[in-house]
């Protein structure tokens with residue numbers, strides 16, 4: 001299977017949220033592990049994060065265009081949430097039935113680690129989920145401004161859970 005793995009943000013001026021930890025760093029440490037684990041399982045991975053961008057919109061469209069040009073089977077964008085330092089848990093965005101199936105599978109695996117299940121949500125307002133031709137999901141792994149989530153979080157376990165959700 002050919003996965004388009006998109007490590008969220010990390011392309012100035014497209015920076016992530018900053019809470020107890022910075023979303024950029026979390027996306028990177030989970031995303032690189034997900035990519036390595038999928039390749040180790042024999043899957044093909046197209047990395048969708050651009051190396052530079054002149055605006056947030058340019059950053060997002062390059063991710064979409066990379067996934068579409070490579071005709072990936074599934075597009076997966078990896079993010080961490082931030083809200084008010086109180087909210088916690090995991091949510092996954094999708095639109096299509098296939099996308100929703102993967103979204104539920106990933107959500108289930110992450111919640112097995114102890115994260116609160118915030119559900120699968122409608123991704124139709126998310127540029128990357130809406131404009132990729134392949135089924136697409138955007139994972140908000142947990143909240144980077146939640147002490148509960150950051151105490152529970154481990155990059156290796158998070159990446160393993162995502163890969164199990166994507167491949168089982």
Ligand SMILES: [Zn+2]
Nearest residue numbers: 008016079080
């Ligand atoms: Zn994000």
